[in-house]
Amino acid sequence: MFRRIVFQTHWLLGITLGLVLAIMGVTGALLSFEDEIVDALSPSRVARPEYGVALSPDRLLQRIREQKPSAVVGQLRLWSDPSHAVQVRLQERRGDGSRQKAGNDRGVTYVNPYTGEILGSSAGGAFFSFAEELHRFLAIPAAAGHKDSSVGRQITGCAALALVFFAVSGLYLRWPRNPLSWRSWFVLHMGRTGRNFFREIHAVAGGWVALFYLLTALTGLTWSYDWYRDAANTLLGESRDIKRALDDEKGVGSGTNEEARGSSSGKPLDEKGRNDVDFDERTGSMVPRRPEGGFEPTMPNASLDAIWADFHWVRPEAADVVGLSMPRGGGPIRVEVPLLGGFHDGIMDRYFYDASTGELLRTDLTEDRPVGRTITGAMLAFHSGAFLGTPGRALVMLASFAMPVFLVTGLLLYFSRRAKRSALPSVVSVPSGPSLGGTPPVHGTETLIIYASQTGGAYATANLTASAFNAGGMPAKVKSLASLDSTDLKSARQALFVISTYGDGEPPDTARAFARRVMRQPGALSSLRYGILALGDREYPRFCWFGHAVDRWLKVSGATRAFDTIEVNADDPAAHATWQRRLVPWGARFSLDAELGPPPFERWLLMDRQLLNPGSLGGPVFLLRLVPRHGPLPQWNAGDIAEVQPRNDPQKVAQYLTARGLSADQIIAGHTLHEHLSVSELPALTNLPIRAEQLFCELRPLAPREYSIASVWRDGALELVVRQVSKADGLGSASGWLTAHASLADSIELRIRANPNFYRCGDRPMILVGNGTGIAGLRAHLRNSQFDDDGDHWLLFGERQSARDAFFQEEIEYWLACGTLARFDAAWSRGGFHRRYVQHVVKENAELIRHRIDMGASVMVCGSLQGMAPAVDRALRAILGNTLLEGLVTEGRYRRDVY
DSSP, X not given: OHHHHHHHHHHXXXXXXXXXXXXXXXXXXXXXXXXXXXXHHOGGGBOOGGGOSOOOHHXXXXXXXXXXXXXXXXXXXEESSTTBOEEEEEEEXXXXXXXXXXXXXXXXXXXXXXXXXXXXXXXXXXXXXXXXXXXXXXXXXXXXXXXXXXXXXXXXXXXXXXXXXXXXXXXXXXXXXXXXXXXXXXXXXXXXXXXXXXXXXXXXXXXXXXHHHHHHHHXXXXXXXXXXXXXHHHHTTOOHHHHHHHHHHHTOOOOOXXXXXXXXXXXXXXXXXXXXXXXXXXXXXXXXXXXXXXXXXXXXXXXXXHHHHHHHHHOOSOOSEEEEEOOBTTOOEEEEEEOTTOSSTTOEEEEEEOXXXXXXXXXXXXXXXXXXXXXXXXXXXXXXXGXXXXXXXXXXXXXXXXXXXXXXXXXXXXXXXXXXXXXXXXXXXXXXXXXXXXXXXXXXXXXXEEEEOSSSHHHHHHHHHHHHHHHTTOOEEEEEGGGXXXXXXXXXXXXXXXXXXXTTTBOOGGGHHHHHHTTTSOOXXXXXXXXXXXXXXXXXXXXXXXXXXXXXXXXXXXXXXXXXXXXXXXTOHHHHHHHHHHHGGGTOOOOTTOOXXXXXXXXXXXXXXXXXXXXXXXXXXXXXXXXXXXXXXOXXXXXXXXXXXXXXXXXXXXXXXHHHTOOTTXXXXXXXXXXXXXXXXXXXXXXXXXXXXXXXXXXXXXXXXXXXXXXOGGGSSEXXXXXXXXXXXXXXXXXXXXXXXXXXXXXXXXXXXXXXXGSOOTTOOXXXXXEGGXXXXXXXXHHHHHHHTOOOEEEEEEESOTTTOOTTHHHHHXXXXXXXXXXXXXXXXXXXXXXXXXXXXXXXXXXXHHHHHXXXXXXXXXXXXXXXXXXXXXXXXXXXXXXXXXXHHHHTOEEEEEO
């Protein structure tokens, strides 16, 4: 629940403040290298070294006053580089007595150090001023002298607080199960598409920049809120209130210097003036900057040349740049020089001179400052990354430029989430068995078509049969055997049963209650006329056993069999054709090209094949990714099944043809003999000669193989999880073809079949239980929940080794982080002292399972029919009891897709 609240708050703040943060990010990135950009764009910064000796400070001031009589000099920046111009901050008076900045919008003018000639301002001043207004105030106008309380400042402050939340909550939501795995944090899976690709960028790239965003947000808040700055100063031992109290005790005012606004940021000589705190000349503390229009710089009585000479005597070491700030409000002249070897170029040593006498009053050296003041003085360096030098600024700039990426991907995920309901196909709800094909006529005898289906085949055939009856003008009603009782059969006059046998003679899950409750004793059905289509798999000894069990029960109940039970093995077209012929006398009408059996296979492209368990003790397991060769991607639901047409090993086919003495290229019925053998069961080899035509007539097609679809259609591709099966004569025909013999971009014959018996029951939380490749069907449901942004599910999964067989571990960690999964439990049967299987995990969590069932959860089981599924079923019956578990089956809250 807490994770869901965090997630909802995360996206709610994202859609409300994301645009503000994107603007702040882009403008902050542009400001990161303002000096370098201006240097490149401003040739006026380059002076003319042929003039020889640079002018002294007093002489420079005189030349500036001669050219700008109405201007007042606030600050000089003198460079040791002989080709670098002097930077001067000027203020000029308007006709009404008000002051304005001279030079560019940043208040900086450039002067030739050899002639005193005013060279002009730098390029880009207006642009960077506007960028800064956007960055700090969103360029929203504020009352004169009250920018600190402007609406724009409040909005950007809220955005900075939100950025802190985004960074912390983002790390929390995607916290991997193995936080020490760098791949879980930083690897971006570029193979994903659509919504998953956007989510991947949003989550993984967010992890890349989270620490940078925390740094910039936590430092940026010092310019947004006084309370935050006061708390930071107090925490660092630099309480502003304490400094003010000391000033009051001394009876000393705080003579501020507007040109020193950058002192708290670590760049006191910076012409940008981006800071809201000033340096107190008397106490050496940081105080709030006074409103604009405060103390005006004045010309000192003392000689700047004398101060300049004294400074070089006190500080003989060379410096790249030295700043001289004029006195304001009766304060001293301040000389500032960057500390040589400082961890960033904004660490300054300061020297204060009396404006009247030129006497050195005191010094403020970095080595004498407490750690707290050093940190507060470097706030802008931390904010911009400058404390790590140019690489640090570059990293912060890149992270800032990435801010719109999170806005765009977040909005795409949000709108995708909003649109997901309308995008879902209509078949997403579990069918209840209504008749298809139109409104039946009121006359005639209604045919009751009853199905018992495990994986959807019988359900599809029953609905197609109903369509044929409706086409013939005969009423028909489709109903599941699970919802049938003796009253329904007693009132019916004719019924058709389409009955699947699950595995080796088992009834489908939904039919188990009927078999135990109704079929245990004969019914009174003497007026019923019926026919049965039994579906099964000849690989099992008890082929179509449950269909025949229903037939026996109907016979002893007195019902009349209209025709012998028709057995269907896999896709047997002959059996389906027989079923159609038997139904024509009942009033069903089939078109000439109608096919009651499964639809034809489509051609799909194998786009990717990834080994999921290298080095495993079990067979290799592969994740396959397929897309249609022609046409758009069809839609399917979580729980549906992909039927694949197997193909024999090409080498094995070639060897068989050689042993038979036949040509692989001989054409029969439009295809080569090699093609026919590729999709057929290979007849036994004999010493008797055989012609190609005779062999062709003996061929039986390979039965399709069913695989639980491991993805949802919104993933942009159909994904399968296939274990490579090894036999005495080679690999299995289906798994071998998919995992070894087929090359990437080869065509795979595949069709999708609806499997409503493994659809999720409403929006209930799921307890997902599976082993091995059964993770496929469970993954599809979790992917669907991920798209739908719902969660609170529980995954119990079993395999051999945690180090080798942890399928989709990164996805599971993400589902845990975003709330799709509330819990994940794994059972590993190898590598420990005791073999532990998933049924053991079920037993160990009996109380929690019972509680979740009581709260409305459903159980979904996917995996092996031999071993896992019966063991889990027994464990659930021991926990819940037979009555409750069968009730869950009837409600659709206990569903299995096992093989």
